[in-house]
Every structure is written in C-alpha cells, then in structure tokens.
Amino acid sequence: MPELRKDPVTSRWVIIATERGKRPSDFGPEPERKRSGFCPFCPGNEDKTPPEVLAYRDTGGPANSAGWRLRVVPNKFPALQIEGELSRQGDGMYDKMNGIGAHEVIIETPQHGDTIGSMSERGVEDILWACRDRILDLKKDPRFRYILLFKNHGEAAGASLEHPHSQLIATPIIPKRVQEELDGAKEYYNYKERCVFCDMVRQEMNQGVRVVTQNEDFVAIAPFAARFPFETWILPKTHDPFIEDAQKNEYVSLSRVLREMVLRMEKVLTTPPYNLMIHNSPLRETDGRFYHWHIELLPKLTRVAGFEWGSGFYINPTPPEDAAKFLREVTV
Ligand SMILES: [Zn+2]
Ligand SMILES: [Zn+2]
Numbered sequence: 001m002p003e004l005r006k007d008p009v010t011s012r013w014v015i016i017a018t019e020r021g022k023r024p025s026d027f028g029p030e031p032e033r034k035r036s037g038f039c040p041f042c043p044g045n046e047d048k049t050p051p052e053v054l055a056y057r058d059t060g061g062p063a064n065s066a067g068w069r070l071r072v073v074p075n076k077f078p079a080l081q082i083e084g085e086l087s088r089q090g091d092g093m094y095d096k097m098n099g100i101g102a103h104e105v106i107i108e109t110p111q112h113g114d115t116i117g118s119m120s121e122r123g124v125e126d127i128l129w130a131c132r133d134r135i136l137d138l139k140k141d142p143r144f145r146y147i148l149l150f151k152n153h154g155e156a157a158g159a160s161l162e163h164p165h166s167q168l169i170a171t172p173i174i175p176k177r178v179q180e181e182l183d184g185a186k187e188y189y190n191y192k193e194r195c196v197f198c199d200m201v202r203q204e205m206n207q208g209v210r211v212v213t214q215n216e217d218f219v220a221i222a223p224f225a226a227r228f229p230f231e232t233w234i235l236p237k238t239h240d241p242f243i244e245d246a247q248k249n250e251y252v253s254l255s256r257v258l259r260e261m262v263l264r265m266e267k268v269l270t271t272p273p274y275n276l277m278i279h280n281s282p283l284r285e286t287d288g289r290f291y292h293w294h295i296e297l298l299p300k301l302t303r304v305a306g307f308e309w310g311s312g313f314y315i316n317p318t319p320p321e322d323a324a325k326f327l328r329e330v331t332v
Helices: 121-138 176-192 196-207 248-269 306-311 320-329
Strands: 003-006 013-016 054-057 068-074 088-091 094-098 102-107 146-153 165-171 211-214 218-221 232-236 274-279 294-299
Touching (some): 068 121, 121 146, 196 211, 211 248, 218 248, 232 248
Antiparallel strands (some): 003 013, 003 094, 054 068, 068 102, 088 094, 146 274, 211 218, 232 294, 274 294
C-alpha cells in the first residue's frame, strides 16, 4: 500500500511508494524506447487492461470487447489504491495516511495515432463527458476530497504509452497547488466580493492582447503571469465552480475550443509534448462563489531547474502577449 506523507514545514503531501521501491539501478540513463508495436489500449487488446469502469459504444455490445469509442479503466500501476479504509496516523511529529485513492485511465479513442487536435469535435466531447461521468461516480465515495484530471502527451511530458489517453486521480486530500488557488481566490473574493477568474475573463476580453480564441461560452488566454512559454488557460466566460455541472451546449463549445487550442499549439510549436490539467472545485465544496474551474495547457518546452525548484519562481522566456499573438495568428 502506498503512503501519503505530509511535509511538516510546507504542508505538502507526497505519495511514497513503500512497496516495490525503486532501487538506484532503476534510475539509470533512459533506455532507448522500445517500439514493440504492441499497445494495450488499442482495440482488440481489451483483456490487457483491468476491466473497464465506463465505455461509450455506438452499438451497445458487451463490456471489455471491441467496438468502443472511448473506455475508462483503472490504471494497471496505480499511484494510489482504491481498496481500504482511510486511516490517518501520526509518527512523532510527522503525519501520514495510507495511500487510498482512485487512479483511472481514459482511453480517448480507438485510433492509436490520434491527437486531440486531429480528433473530431465529437471525439473531444466524448472525453469531456467521460470526465463528467467519472467525477459524478467517484464523488459518491466519501473518502475522496479531490479529483485531478490531467493528460500527459509525449514522453517528455510523462506519457509512458503513446495511445491517446488522459488520467484521473481521486485523492483523500486537496492537492497543494489547488489549495493555493482556492486560498488566493477566496482571499480576493473576501476583499472584493467578486470572483477573481470572472474579473480576469472580463479584463482579458476587454484588452484582447492575451486572448488566443473564444466562442460563446469559453475564452482561451495566455495568462498574465504565465509560468511557462506558451502556457494557456481555457476558462468558462460565466461563473462556474464545477465542470461536472456544465450543460450539453457547454461541453460542445468546450470541445471546440479545446480541440482548436491543441491544434494551434501543434502548429506553432510543431507538435510539442504537453501537460493538460483541469482545475475544479473540491468535491465537497459548498461555497461556489469564489472558485471558477478552468483548464491549464502547458507545452513542455523548458526544463524546471534549480532556481525554480529552490525558489518557486519561474523564468518564462516568452512573454504571454507574444505567445498569444503567435497562437492567435496561426491558421488552423
Ligand atoms: Zn494503441
Ligand atoms: Zn468566476
């Protein structure tokens, strides 16, 4: 069972894999990637993944058989484990708990070579519905306080399999990065009685310099204090704390903006590795006034190094105004 341990200074939780601990030799130079040609996520290999927890099929058909448009399966090598009671313990000055959580993989399409940019809008919409369906299901589990949905695309961004997929991890704690955003948004709200993200959307749309694209429901911007070159965020134009509460027309327009943004990024940066995260309100948040869900899209173009790790500061070599202009002006 993995263990969650809390840093007593910063209150940051980490997941420690106590079993199957990796030895020094496991961290040697990166081997040449094996291209065996075998992909456990391709149609026909359904028995090579744990049994599906959700699938979309046009024709019905039995679970764990081919004919799906999208499948969700538990991660075969989960960072956290689903079984067991949550137990918090102290060890002298240190806090820990057993590593309970859900770790699932959304296999986005049967097409091995697809990207979000090359998929149909309907295909991208399926991914969003799957996110919603899994959030609504996992929300029922009282052990979980947060669900982080994310995508690693490309080896440099942490993807170990090529086949297009996203992941979700449900955790019994609220992750620190999210907690920092929640605290900041709450503070802004307490002071101004307005949502900081609503204000940001309003100002960015007025100024336009950092807007990449928009439609009736969503706007994509390069944020004012972007940490990374070509970092972009996609935000609902009207206040919305929970992605799972969005309506059908909003998932349709989100799938359009998301697909377009990935396409723009692929064109401008020649198909870069990237990370995508959905920042949502905590599962049991009852005050929906101050936080506003959004997507963060981070192409992996620079390496986080000593200064960043040591300081929490980032050095971004591309002003977000320039990034927005490049992304806006490319023809897609
Ligand atoms: Zn595949
Ligand atoms: Zn808002």
